[in-house]
Amino acid sequence: MKQLVTGLMLILTIGLSHAQPTTDTLQMTLPQAEDLFHQHNLSLLATRLGIDEYRAYQAQARLFANPAIYIEQMPYNQQSREFMPLAQSNSEQVIQVQQLILLAGKRNKQMALAATNTQLAADRYEDLIRTLVYQLRSTFYELHSLRESLQVYDQEIGTLNQTVTLYQQQYDKGNVPLKDLARLKAYLFNLSTERQQRLAQIADDQSNLAVLLNEPPTLVIQPVLTDTDLSMERNPARLTLDSLLAKADRNRPDLQAYRHQAKSEQQNLALQKALAVSDLTLQGTYDRNAGYIPNYFGVGVGASLPFFNKNQGNIQAARIRTKSSQQATSAYELQIEGEVQSSLLKARQADQLYRTFDQHFNADFGRLIDGVTLNYRKQNIDVVEFIDFFDAYKNNQIQYIQLQNDRLQRLEELNLAVGTNAFSN
Incomplete structure (x- = not known):
């Protein structure tokens, strides 16, 4: 009977191993991810076809009756x-x-309107690239941060597991009290719960990144940060608001779309007036x-x-749309000024806080926690002190990783608000 059960368990194990989907792991830098994004992202490919559609309309407008x-x-x-x-x-x-x-320049006005609509489609395509690239970079940095945090939890849980095992043996021998063992197990359970939360966030970011890159969900991407990503040369304190506003005025494709929409309405008004001529x-x-x-x-x-x-009604409607688009453009310009100012302030704050963090403190704290663990196993310190030190070490590591991620995220928000690399000339 025992051999039969063992055989069934073996068959079940083999079946489950074959049923589990295979996963591939790929280390990827941010430039590599962006290249893959530009080549394979389905949203970009679909929107790019929209530009060709408006070019066809533009070619149609040039034809004679x-x-x-x-x-x-x-x-x-x-x-x-x-x-x-x-x-x-x-x-x-x-x-x-x-x-x-056709009289009153109708054909030329139709051609000009079609050309502006093509440019408007190109603006929307560029704005989609701007938005999706921000999502890609933000998700990439977030996934890297979560994986770094996961390593901290794995290291702590591994060390704590060993300590709990040793304490369980001492408890079984009657050498340590139950309350100390219970405290250790409770803290271990708390660490495991926090680790599980990180795993859930990693799964979400992994899924989002796979969609952006049009890769199968079974591909596990491990982000790799380069010296360029972590460079401290990118200092938002050196940037001025006026220069960033000028960059946003030139490079924000969504703002250009508003302006081309206003231009399109003006051209449509001119066309409607021309249509009144027989x-x-x-x-x-x-x-x-x-x-x-x-x-x-x-x-x-x-x-x-x-x-x-x-054509009185169409002319009046075109006048109203022209005024409305002009007002909408002015309002959006003010909105962009607010976005640039806010993102610059947050980038400066995150960068300043990150620079004040003593990066050498992590290594010193790591050596300290090794000594604390050894002294606890020798019962030179009690369980409360040990858990306090352990928790402080974990919080310190996670805080440093979070500060690094916050800085990178705020810099990307600044680039998004400006519409280009804020630190480029």
Whole structure:
């Protein structure tokens, strides 16, 4: 019976091992992630096709109106009783050719409007890149921070597990009290719970990063920060608000989209006014057996008379949209000024706090906690002091990692607000 149970457990274990999805791990720097993002992101590929769509509309606006032809043939001659007569003496044919001539510069105005709409689509594409690149970089830094924190928890839990095992043995021998062992196990459980929370956040960031890079969710990405990412040369205290506002004015594609939208409304207003002007229709006519003379040729000009419909409603609506877009642009300019000012302030605060943190303190604290662990196992310090030191070490490590991540996040928010690298010339 025991052999049967063992065999079933073995089969179940093999089955579960085959059922688990295989995962691949890939170390990746931020430049590598950005290259992959630009090549494979589905949202970018879809939006890029939208620009081609508006270019097609722009090409359509350059085309002239097609000429129209009208042919009339006598189907039956009642006098000669012939069907579809073609002889000169007993048939009648009429041929007319018409060509529409747009006046008031309608074609040029349509072309200008189509060109602005194409530029507007390009602005939205660039703004999508700006937003998604920020999400990529922010998620990349956040995932790196979480994995660094996870290493701290793994190190502490591993050390604490050894200590709990030794204390369990001493408790079984009656050498240590139960309350000390319970305190250690409670703290170990607390560390494991915090670690589990980090794992859940890592799973979310991993999923988001896989979507941004259009990679399978089974690919485990391990972010690697370079010296460029951690460089202290990027000091927001050296930046001035005026220079950043000037950069945002030039580089924010969403602001350019507002401006091109206002320009588009102005061009539409000009087009609506031009549509109030009647167009000309040139016509040439040939009549084989006209009532006046045979083989009649005539030239005519036609135009609608704008007595009732002068496109008044569309012109008024275009005026309203023009004013509305201008006001919206002004409001958005003020919003961007606020975003740049706020992001600069937060970047300076995060950078200053990070610079005040003694990075050598971590190494000293690490050596100290090793000594504390050894003295606790020798029972030179009690469990309360040991847990206090252990918790302080954990908090110190996590705080340093969080400060580093906060600085990187605030710098990325500043780049997002400016629309480009805030530290570039």
